[in-house]
Amino acid sequence: MIRVVQWGCGAMGSGMLALVLKKKGLQLVGAVDSRPALIGRDVGEHLGISGKVGVAIRADGGRVLAETRPDIVLLATSSFTQEVVEPLRRIAGQGADAITIAEEMAMPRVKSPELARQLQDLAVQQGITILGTGINPGFVLDTLIIALTGVCQAVTAIEASRVNDLSPYGPAVMKTQGIGLTPAAFARGVQDGTVVGHIGFAESIAMLDAKLNLAIDEVVETKAPIVSHVARETRYVKVAPGMVAGCHHTARGMRRGQAVITLNHPQQILPHLENVPTGDYITIRGKPDLHMKIEPEIPGGVGTVALAVNMIPAVIASAPGLKMMADMPVPYCLPNTAETET
Amino acid sequence: MIRVVQWGCGAMGSGMLALVLKKKGLQLVGAVDSRPALIGRDVGEHLGISGKVGVAIRADGGRVLAETRPDIVLLATSSFTQEVVEPLRRIAGQGADAITIAEEMAMPRVKSPELARQLQDLAVQQGITILGTGINPGFVLDTLIIALTGVCQAVTAIEASRVNDLSPYGPAVMKTQGIGLTPAAFARGVQDGTVVGHIGFAESIAMLDAKLNLAIDEVVETKAPIVSHVARETRYVKVAPGMVAGCHHTARGMRRGQAVITLNHPQQILPHLENVPTGDYITIRGKPDLHMKIEPEIPGGVGTVALAVNMIPAVIASAPGLKMMADMPVPYCLPNTAETET
Numbered sequence: 061m062i063r064v065v066q067w068g069c070g071a072m073g074s075g076m077l078a079l080v081l082k083k084k085g086l087q088l089v090g091a092v093d094s095r096p097a098l099i100g101r102d103v104g105e106h107l108g109i110s111g112k113v114g115v116a117i118r119a120d121g122g123r124v125l126a127e128t129r130p131d132i133v134l135l136a137t138s139s140f141t142q143e144v145v146e147p148l149r150r151i152a153g154q155g156a157d158a159i160t161i162a163e164e165m166a167m168p169r170v171k172s173p174e175l176a177r178q179l180q181d182l183a184v185q186q187g188i189t190i191l192g193t194g195i196n197p198g199f200v201l202d203t204l205i206i207a208l209t210g211v212c213q214a215v216t217a218i219e220a221s222r223v224n225d226l227s228p229y230g231p232a233v234m235k236t237q238g239i240g241l242t243p244a245a246f247a248r249g250v251q252d253g254t255v256v257g258h259i260g261f262a263e264s265i266a267m268l269d270a271k272l273n274l275a276i277d278e279v280v281e282t283k284a285p286i287v288s289h290v291a292r293e294t295r296y297v298k299v300a301p302g303m304v305a306g307c308h309h310t311a312r313g314m315r316r317g318q319a320v321i322t323l324n325h326p327q328q329i330l331p332h333l334e335n336v337p338t339g340d341y342i343t344i345r346g347k348p349d350l351h352m353k354i355e356p357e358i359p360g361g362v363g364t365v366a367l368a369v370n371m372i373p374a375v376i377a378s379a380p381g382l383k384m385m386a387d388m389p390v391p392y393c394l395p396n397t398a399e400t401e402t
Numbered sequence: 403m404i405r406v407v408q409w410g411c412g413a414m415g416s417g418m419l420a421l422v423l424k425k426k427g428l429q430l431v432g433a434v435d436s437r438p439a440l441i442g443r444d445v446g447e448h449l450g451i452s453g454k455v456g457v458a459i460r461a462d463g464g465r466v467l468a469e470t471r472p473d474i475v476l477l478a479t480s481s482f483t484q485e486v487v488e489p490l491r492r493i494a495g496q497g498a499d500a501i502t503i504a505e506e507m508a509m510p511r512v513k514s515p516e517l518a519r520q521l522q523d524l525a526v527q528q529g530i531t532i533l534g535t536g537i538n539p540g541f542v543l544d545t546l547i548i549a550l551t552g553v554c555q556a557v558t559a560i561e562a563s564r565v566n567d568l569s570p571y572g573p574a575v576m577k578t579q580g581i582g583l584t585p586a587a588f589a590r591g592v593q594d595g596t597v598v599g600h601i602g603f604a605e606s607i608a609m610l611d612a613k614l615n616l617a618i619d620e621v622v623e624t625k626a627p628i629v630s631h632v633a634r635e636t637r638y639v640k641v642a643p644g645m646v647a648g649c650h651h652t653a654r655g656m657r658r659g660q661a662v663i664t665l666n667h668p669q670q671i672l673p674h675l676e677n678v679p680t681g682d683y684i685t686i687r688g689k690p691d692l693h694m695k696i697e698p699e700i701p702g703g704v705g706t707v708a709l710a711v712n713m714i715p716a717v718i719a720s721a722p723g724l725k726m727m728a729d730m731p732v733p734y735c736l737p738n739t740a741e742t743e744t
Contacts, residue, residue: 079555082555082556084615195553199552199553203732204549204550206732206733206734207546207549207732207733207734208546209733209734209735210541210708210709210712210713210732210733210734210735211537211541211700211704211705211708211709211733212708212712212735213421213424213704213707213708213711213735214424214735214738215735271734272734272735272737273426273737346735347704348700348701348704348705350696350700351696351697351698352694352695352696353694353695353696353697354692354693354694354695355693355695356693358553358690358692359690362553362555362689362690363553363690365555366552366553366554366555367552367553369555370552370554371552385732386731386732386734387731387732388731388732389728389729389730389731389732390545390548390549390552390727390728390729390730390731390732390733391548391549391551391552391553391732392548392549392551392552392613392614392728393551393552393554393555393556393557393614393688395614395615396556
């Protein structure tokens with residue numbers, strides 16, 4: 061049995077907790093979260109499943125690690141390398157492997173080269189593995205594209221889009237995507253940094269370039285408002301015609317002024333109201349050209365939770381170091397226990 | 403530089419020779435083929451490229467290995483484990499890794515469990531790696547499906563189809579697919595084993611089951627004639643309306659009498675004449691359901707050649723043993739040298 065601690069028990073972390081409990085060969089030995097409302101609760105109670113799991117959520121990560129001695133920790137507390145480096149140091153210090161869904165950790169050297177070097181050195185020194193993963197960055201716009209190029213004799217350009225529906229998400233996501241704003245307020249938000257869009261383009265492009273050697277010398281991003289022509293409404297936001305229903309965020313990986321990688325990620329609420337199909341789309345130009353479609357898109361939350369848990373045995377088996385998804389073995393769905401087989 | 407010997411210089415082997423010459427970090431040091439017309443020819447002459455490569459095709463594989471001391475050998479001589487085991491023994495004896503496109507070697511334990519055990523023991527003993535790969539089996543109907551399940555929390559069933567066009571292929575393929583026969587002659591050919599259809603279904607299903615733990619207890623295959631409604635003609639075969647234009651080969655991986663994996667591979671000439679689109683299609687049932695399309699299909703020859711060459715560094719870096727594609731790192735397109743960049 062692989063001993064697992066879940067660090068961070070929010071929306072994503074709760075999904076991981078539930079999935080760890082279903083997987084053959086994994087044993088949940090600890091759960092960490094600092095939110096007062098969660099501290100002391102049994103994981104079963106927290107997840108709303110019948111019966112106690114026998115693991116209580118506790119605030120002191122260091123103590124949980126020391127007492128439970130996990131083989132691996134799933135870390136779901138933040139999107140940013142700077143904010144996960146401290147828990148990662150504690151985990152490494154305890155000799156445990158780590159998987160984090162922090163978007164920047166898909167390729168931490170992009171935003172935090174010095175921290176990435178430190179984490180790499182620490183991992184090797186402690187003989188542990190650290191992996192950043194998630195649906196995007198981590199899979200749709202990087203690892204999956206890379207895997208498809210395995211059948212290519214040459215790759216000259218990549219174009220990929222992830223068109224999704226943000227309707228299930230809450231007020232925080234609405235705000236960072238500028239949903240419900242006027243186009244003018246959206247433009248100001250892009251300027252002042254409050255309209256964030258997608259976190260992970262630079263990381264995906266760096267991962268593609270690391271494997272495919274495309275000599276990218278610049279990444280250019282644009283954020284445009286998706287102005288709605290119809291009224292759209294979710295539990296958390298109302299968008300009148302003429303207002304912003306989403307953020308069309310794009311990134312181009314440039315080589316000497318030419319776009320070699322083009323990634324599109326228009327994120328909005330209720331795209332079907334304007335007959336916009338959702339899906340994941342990959343075009344690889346080279347020998348041969350390839351055109352891939354997944355419709356509808358791989359659901360982000362379900363996929364991120366799945367990847368974090370499914371990568372556990374590969375991370376346990378991996379040589380020490382700070383890894384990217386494209387360096388790992390082909391991912392796969394871990395078998396569930398007989399009782400939880402659907 | 404990784405020193406490469408190409409063993410088998412037919413259609414696929416020639417593609418590999420050409421691609422090895424284009425890839426950064428690979429050095430072609432030898433070429434083996436026993437066909438009298440090829441022996442002694444420079445590889446450049448054989449490929450019809452300008453200039454000599456400086457490597458002549460030779461018949462004696464053992465001598466080529468001993469004299470060139472390759473790091474790895476690409477073996478493209480046969481579809482069957484029984485027919486590649488002897489060259490694999492020689493390659494292992496020389497301490498070189500091997501990649502073969504023999505379809506059965508994608509999962510050799512399915513058809514030749516005893517030989518697979520011997521090859522595994524030999525590989526470990528010699529400290530070398532042996533990998534079977536190719537577009538199918540090896541990628542479309544196994545590795546790619548497995549990679550997609552990485553975003554799944556549960557997998558309950560798999561349905562996948564590869565719909566392709568056999569028009570470029572020669573008389574040997576027409577015969578093994580029963581193309582140009584009457585439906586009655588096709589049925590007799592299925593009975594007497596001359597209509598072979600696709601080689602690799604059992605291997606793909608075994609690979610899926612090895613990773614996804616689907617408890618498959620039986621594989622059921624069917625071969626039906628694709629009877630043409632129109633006249634179809636290629637360089638090698640003429641099909642009148644009412645005659646057989648291809649073989650619709652299917653396989654089902656059963657668990658207690660129920661199909662858990664369904665693989666379809668209708669192979670025919672000129673499917674567009676009856677408005678049949680070609681493509682690779684994957685549906686995964688579980689959490690979530692996933693629907694993937696690649697249209698048109700990944701071209702078989704180009705893809706098989708690419709995979710064999712692209713997997714070289716991963717096989718070199720791998721721990722010793724007999725490996726399947728799903729155990730290897732995520733495949734990717736190796737960079738070409740600056741001169742051959744397209």
